[in-house]
Amino acid sequence: MLIDGISRKSIESNDNYEVKIIDQTILPHKLEYIDLKNFSDCCKAIKDMWVRGAPLIGVTASYGMFFALKENSSKKNIEYSFKKLLATRPTAVDLKWALENITDVILQINENDRADHVWGIARKLEADSIEQCSKIGDYGLEVIKSRIKNNKTFNILTHCNAGWLACVDWGTALAPIYKAYNSGLDIHVWVDETRPRSQGAALTAWELSKHGVPNTLIVDNAGGHLMQRGEVDICIVGSDRTAANGDVCNKIGTYMKALCAFDNDIPFYVAIPESTIDFKLKSGVNNIKIEERSHNEVTHVRGINEEGKISKVKITPDFVKSHNPGFDVTPARLVTKLITDRGICDPTTDSIRKLFK
Amino acid sequence: MLIDGISRKSIESNDNYEVKIIDQTILPHKLEYIDLKNFSDCCKAIKDMWVRGAPLIGVTASYGMFFALKENSSKKNIEYSFKKLLATRPTAVDLKWALENITDVILQINENDRADHVWGIARKLEADSIEQCSKIGDYGLEVIKSRIKNNKTFNILTHCNAGWLACVDWGTALAPIYKAYNSGLDIHVWVDETRPRSQGAALTAWELSKHGVPNTLIVDNAGGHLMQRGEVDICIVGSDRTAANGDVCNKIGTYMKALCAFDNDIPFYVAIPESTIDFKLKSGVNNIKIEERSHNEVTHVRGINEEGKISKVKITPDFVKSHNPGFDVTPARLVTKLITDRGICDPTTDSIRKLFK
Numbered sequence: 001m002l003i004d005g006i007s008r009k010s011i012e013s014n015d016n017y018e019v020k021i022i023d024q025t026i027l028p029h030k031l032e033y034i035d036l037k038n039f040s041d042c043c044k045a046i047k048d049m050w051v052r053g054a055p056l057i058g059v060t061a062s063y064g065m066f067f068a069l070k071e072n073s074s075k076k077n078i079e080y081s082f083k084k085l086l087a088t089r090p091t092a093v094d095l096k097w098a099l100e101n102i103t104d105v106i107l108q109i110n111e112n113d114r115a116d117h118v119w120g121i122a123r124k125l126e127a128d129s130i131e132q133c134s135k136i137g138d139y140g141l142e143v144i145k146s147r148i149k150n151n152k153t154f155n156i157l158t159h160c161n162a163g164w165l166a167c168v169d170w171g172t173a174l175a176p177i178y179k180a181y182n183s184g185l186d187i188h189v190w191v192d193e194t195r196p197r198s199q200g201a202a203l204t205a206w207e208l209s210k211h212g213v214p215n216t217l218i219v220d221n222a223g224g225h226l227m228q229r230g231e232v233d234i235c236i237v238g239s240d241r242t243a244a245n246g247d248v249c250n251k252i253g254t255y256m257k258a259l260c261a262f263d264n265d266i267p268f269y270v271a272i273p274e275s276t277i278d279f280k281l282k283s284g285v286n287n288i289k290i291e292e293r294s295h296n297e298v299t300h301v302r303g304i305n306e307e308g309k310i311s312k313v314k315i316t317p318d319f320v321k322s323h324n325p326g327f328d329v330t331p332a333r334l335v336t337k338l339i340t341d342r343g344i345c346d347p348t349t350d351s352i353r354k355l356f357k
Numbered sequence: 358m359l360i361d362g363i364s365r366k367s368i369e370s371n372d373n374y375e376v377k378i379i380d381q382t383i384l385p386h387k388l389e390y391i392d393l394k395n396f397s398d399c400c401k402a403i404k405d406m407w408v409r410g411a412p413l414i415g416v417t418a419s420y421g422m423f424f425a426l427k428e429n430s431s432k433k434n435i436e437y438s439f440k441k442l443l444a445t446r447p448t449a450v451d452l453k454w455a456l457e458n459i460t461d462v463i464l465q466i467n468e469n470d471r472a473d474h475v476w477g478i479a480r481k482l483e484a485d486s487i488e489q490c491s492k493i494g495d496y497g498l499e500v501i502k503s504r505i506k507n508n509k510t511f512n513i514l515t516h517c518n519a520g521w522l523a524c525v526d527w528g529t530a531l532a533p534i535y536k537a538y539n540s541g542l543d544i545h546v547w548v549d550e551t552r553p554r555s556q557g558a559a560l561t562a563w564e565l566s567k568h569g570v571p572n573t574l575i576v577d578n579a580g581g582h583l584m585q586r587g588e589v590d591i592c593i594v595g596s597d598r599t600a601a602n603g604d605v606c607n608k609i610g611t612y613m614k615a616l617c618a619f620d621n622d623i624p625f626y627v628a629i630p631e632s633t634i635d636f637k638l639k640s641g642v643n644n645i646k647i648e649e650r651s652h653n654e655v656t657h658v659r660g661i662n663e664e665g666k667i668s669k670v671k672i673t674p675d676f677v678k679s680h681n682p683g684f685d686v687t688p689a690r691l692v693t694k695l696i697t698d699r700g701i702c703d704p705t706t707d708s709i710r711k712l713f714k
Binding site for chain 2: 028029190193194195196198201202205206209215216217218219220221222223224225226228229251252253255256257259260263285286290298299300301302303304305306311312313314315316317319320321322323324325327328329
């Protein structure tokens with residue numbers, strides 16, 4: 001998508017084995033590119049969340065495997081690097097999927113050719129992700145078009161960041177939005193702040209604004225009121241992990257937005273690439289272990305201080321305890337449809353299986 | 358309630374005509390008492406939100422009238438002071454109610470006795486508020502007792518701050534919690550951060566902790582997940598304005614918590630003093646104009662910086678627009694019961710009328 005008129009991607013590679021990412025931890029205050037030059041850069045990039053979002057983590061991890069094998073392509077190092085990369089974000093399904101994708105084939109290849117082969121896999125994964133997100137965008141665009149009933153601005157609510165910053169390009173939940181905007185539709189996006197990490201405020205509002213898509217930031221508490229007052233026409237969110245029955249595990253707070261949409265007869269769509277579907281997981285509610293994240297995310301907020309520097313403030317005294325579950329599960333009964341790269345389907349075991357058989 | 362073992366109130370007065378408040382704008386980072394010595398101190402305390410919460414504003418305004426009349430008890434000055442105080446927080450219902458309470462009687466009294474008479478009214482209002490909140494606490498305690506089914510810790514979720522800091526003592530939503538804790542029940546409170554002003558993080562977690570009540574701060578997004586996982590036994594919130602049919606206008610985000618409670622069969626109680634019931638308002642949903650508050654509340658967050666000073670950070674670049682509705686309306690159908698100072702009632706026109714006839 002565009003940054004001030006110039007087309008960019010969240011991870012960029014070239015034929016000289018160079019890989020570049022955006023440090024997303026300092027967005028929206030600074031735009032800085034970082035070169036990933038070795039295995040430990042890639043681990044750090046994932047662990048410290050310079051990159052985040054399932055697809056982008058998968059691609060970054062694949063480049064990590066390339067750098068690892070460039071140094072040492074032995075079976076032992078493959079296993080070590082696999083474990084090390086997996087531990088950077090233990091709950092990210094795409095990470096595991098991308099790494100298994102590599103280890104499934106790599107041992108059958110001559111040790112000297114392994115690094116180059118993995119480079120090819122990583123490059124293909126990067127290109128496939130763009131293609132996949134673009135398709136989600138195309139199918140989602142049809143959904144939006146079919147929901148527009150009058151000449152008024154069409155209002156879309158989204159939670160967290162499932163945009164191009166989370167993928168390589170286009171995004172998942174934001175892909176239909178970019179496609180709609182690019183095709184000239186009159187749309188506007190309500191952006192949930194998405195505490196505690198505030199990816200909505202920091203990333204979604206930034207990337208939509210930079211591309212030119214009209215949007216307004218709201219606190220996570222406000223969406224219900226807007227839906228009740230008829231100011232939301234559709235919700236589109238992403239998914240970190242989707243159970244075989246259509247239950248959706250996504251950023252904490254998604255479940256409440258789905259409940260509000262349901263209570264107000266507003267369609268609630270979830271945009272997912274195939275990789276986030278966990279076909280082995282029959283259902284999601286109460287079956288997914290939810291990651292408990294650092295309490296500092298709740299008690300500290302990052303921003304620009306009065307001197308114009310990026311800094312953090314602590315919002316509570318040390319004696320205040322906090323709890324920080326990272327995700328929640330939205331039951332399939334609250335999801336209108338899934339928007340996938342293979343088309344639209346119902347959030348049911350049968351419908352999902354039919355599309356992805 | 359207690360602050361580190363010592364009993365305190367949000368406003369304290371004595372027989373020497375001295376009035377003291379807590380500067381709530383610097384909580385939870387600093388505890389500072391401020392003496393209100395004259396009329397303009399009282400105006401400033403309300404306008405700059407050193408005091409907030411409907412009952413506390415009403416009491417502070419009454420002391421403001423006392424100081425005004427101590428200087429000059431003429432009709433002209435009564436009218437001037439009334440207008441001046443009313444303008445400090447134009448939307449606060451209790452403020453207007455408290456001032457009218459005074460002006461209704463004061464002109465019939467000898468000019469020399471007026472100040473003393475208003476002092477008496479203010480002291481009575483202060484005492485009445487404590488009594489009223491204490492009764493809400495007693496009725497709410499019975500609710501909690503009746504809901505405890507086993508020996509496990511009983512988990513209560515609350516939104517925003519409806520504690521003693523918003524009243525004079527006890528609070529509304531927190532009154533049953535203090536009574537339960539004081540009577541030795543094994544309780545724990547989930548405290549919603551309550552963006553954008555974060556009164557949960559700044560005030561509720563502080564006052565509960567200072568009194569000794571076990572509590573844990575969560576972001577506003579987390580409550581739904583906790584309810585889905587059986588970690589919430591009851592929700593208790595306050596109300597800024599309650600329609601005659603039991604629709605509840607409260608801090609933005611309340612509606613979503615009520616939906617979650619409903620979806621998970623968790624009782625959702627609203628604690629209200631009589632003064633917040635608007636008997637003229639038949640129903641609340643779509644009939645209450647919601648205050649649009651400053652966008653700075655969304656884009657700026659206050660806390661302690663790395664040098665230990667209270668300061669603000671800006672979380673978004675200037676090109677990001679925001680929208681900030683201050684309240685939302687929870688339909689009566691999602692409310693289990695109302696806890697009032699006259700007893701418990703259903704959130705229906707008949708049941709409310711019966712209790713307050």
